Amino acid sequence: MTAYILRRILLMVPTLFGIMLITFIIVQFVPGGPVEQMLAEMRGTAVGATDRFTGGGGDIGSPTGGAGSGAEAGPRGQYRGAQGLDPAFIAELEELFGFDRPAHERFLKMMWDYLRFDFGDSYFRGQSVADLVIDKMPVSISLGIWTTLITYLVSIPLGIAKAVRDGSRFDVWTSGVIIVGYAVPAFLFAILLIILFAGGEYLKWFPLRGLVSENWRELSWPALILDYFWHITLPVTAMVVGGFATLTMLTKNSFLDEINKAYVLTARAKGLSEQRVLYGHIFRNAMLIVIAGFPAAFVGVLFTGALLIEVIFSLDGLGLLGWEAAINRDYPVMFGTLYFFTLLGLILGLIGDITYTIIDPRIDFEARQS
Numbered sequence: 237m238t239a240y241i242l243r244r245i246l247l248m249v250p251t252l253f254g255i256m257l258i259t260f261i262i263v264q265f266v267p268g269g270p271v272e273q274m275l276a277e278m279r280g281t282a283v284g285a286t287d288r289f290t291g292g293g294g295d296i297g298s299p300t301g302g303a304g305s306g307a308e309a310g311p312r313g314q315y316r317g318a319q320g321l322d323p324a325f326i327a328e329l330e331e332l333f334g335f336d337r338p339a340h341e342r343f344l345k346m347m348w349d350y351l352r353f354d355f356g357d358s359y360f361r362g363q364s365v366a367d368l369v370i371d372k373m374p375v376s377i378s379l380g381i382w383t384t385l386i387t388y389l390v391s392i393p394l395g396i397a398k399a400v401r402d403g404s405r406f407d408v409w410t411s412g413v414i415i416v417g418y419a420v421p422a423f424l425f426a427i428l429l430i431i432l433f434a435g436g437e438y439l440k441w442f443p444l445r446g447l448v449s450e451n452w453r454e455l456s457w458p459a460l461i462l463d464y465f466w467h468i469t470l471p472v473t474a475m476v477v478g479g480f481a482t483l484t485m486l487t488k489n490s491f492l493d494e495i496n497k498a499y500v501l502t503a504r505a506k507g508l509s510e511q512r513v514l515y516g517h518i519f520r521n522a523m524l525i526v527i528a529g530f531p532a533a534f535v536g537v538l539f540t541g542a543l544l545i546e547v548i549f550s551l552d553g554l555g556l557l558g559w560e561a562a563i564n565r566d567y568p569v570m571f572g573t574l575y576f577f578t579l580l581g582l583i584l585g586l587i588g589d590i591t592y593t594i595i596d597p598r599i600d601f602e603a604r605q606s
Contacts, residue, residue, distance in 0.1 A: 237593060241586065248582045253347065255578050256571070260343050263567070346571060355572035360564050365572035368557060375447050375553035378468060379542045383475040384530075391480045392526065395487025400514070402492060418481035423544035426474035430548070434470060442470050445550035471549045475542060483526065490522040527591055530584075 327336070335342075349356065355365035363371075398407050434444045443449070449463050494500065495518060503513045543555035554573065561569035 237590075241590070244586050244589070248579070248586075251582060252575070252578055256347065256350075256575060257343065259571070259574060260339075260346075263570075264339060350572070350575050355575070356568040358561075358569050359566045361566070361569075365568050368569060369554065369573060369576065372552060372554045372557045375546070375551050376542060376555065378447065378464075379471060379475065379545065379551070379553065382468065382472045383479060383542075386472065386476050387479045387483055388530075390476070391483035392487050392523075394480075395484045396491055396514070396519075398484070398488040399491035399495065402488075414481045414484055417477045420477070422474050422477065422479075423548060425477050426470070426545055426548045429470045429474055443467050447551055471542075471545050471551060475545055487522070487526055490525050491518060494518045494522045524592060527588060530588060 353366075355369075357364050358368060361368060394410065398410055401407050429442075430444065431438065433439050433441045443466065447464070447467050448460075449455075449467070452460060452463055455463060500513060500518060503517050504510075508516070542551075542553060543559055545551070546553045546556040547559075557569065558573055560566070561573070
């Protein structure tokens with residue numbers, strides 16, 4: 237197993253490099269850029285920028301407006317909104333954002349900095365990328381952990397119950413509920429929850445925005461916990477409803493596939509109880525495919541899955557940060573968070589494989605590799 241883990245860790249390097257390279261190349265052809273964003277803010281015509289430019293610098297991104305962007309000629313590239321400005325000022329902006337160097341030099345310097353976990357500073361927020369991620373992390377971690385935990389706690393028992401009662405009235409009715417939950421997007425369900433329970437039209441049981449109250453730090457310890465769960469109930473509920481459907485059906489189908497295998501019939505023929513057969517034999521094999529999807533599910537919820545939920549409930553997390561960075565062409569934030577969460581996803585994937593061997597010792601990745 238040690239050799240397999242080392243091979244996987246070594247494979248992370250070209251995988252991470254390839255993802256960053258492909259993304260960097262694509263960004264070179266995206267219309268707009270931080271220089272154009274800066275020029276638009278100076279002229280008061282910026283769209284999507286959430287903060288005024290307060291400083292920062294970097295070495296990544298695209299100095300051009302992209303093919304067909306309609307930008308006016310600048311000293312080193314083309315920028316929309318540069319008409320009538322001194323070319324020397326445009327050149328200073330290019331140097332400030334690092335666009336006075338070729339693209340390959342910017343990329344190599346970016347990767348060298350990222351290897352040392354130096355993610356630079358945001359172009360438009362006046363903070364380091366690391367500080368921004370740390371600042372937004374509690375919101376996304378809260379959503380990610382609770383959503384994933386509740387989804388698994390609900391879906392696995394429900395999927396097992398549906399598999400054991402396959403074709404029964406319970407299976408049919410729960411399948412109907414699951415189909416509705418799967419068909420309704422999480423953000424629409426979030427809006428429905430606001431209308432019903434957050435003062436939209438009917439009840440006002442839960443707060444409309446934020447992760448905690450403004451006077452949260454002044455509350456006692458029991459009140460701190462209650463206030464936190466009071467705020468997070470509706471966002472997590474909206475995310476769970478959209479996520480538990482797929483996992484429930486995956487668990488059910490996995491158990492149904494195992495129930496009909498020969499070793500189950502043999503176990504029953506030996507006189508083992510149904511509970512012993514189900515949880516002592518079937519569970520370990522059926523849960524492998526469920527565990528395989530955990531890393532991707534957690535990273536998805538943590539980084540991008542909660543974007544619309546964060547917007548609807550005014551939760552300032554990583555999903556919202558990434559969206560604003562893309563709109564504002566804040567490349568240090570875009571690439572820094574991409575690097576961090578890609579690395580996190582690769583590590584969680586390796587942890588998932590190690591978990592395979594813990595649950596089922598018969599799995600030997602080293603033997604399969606050889």
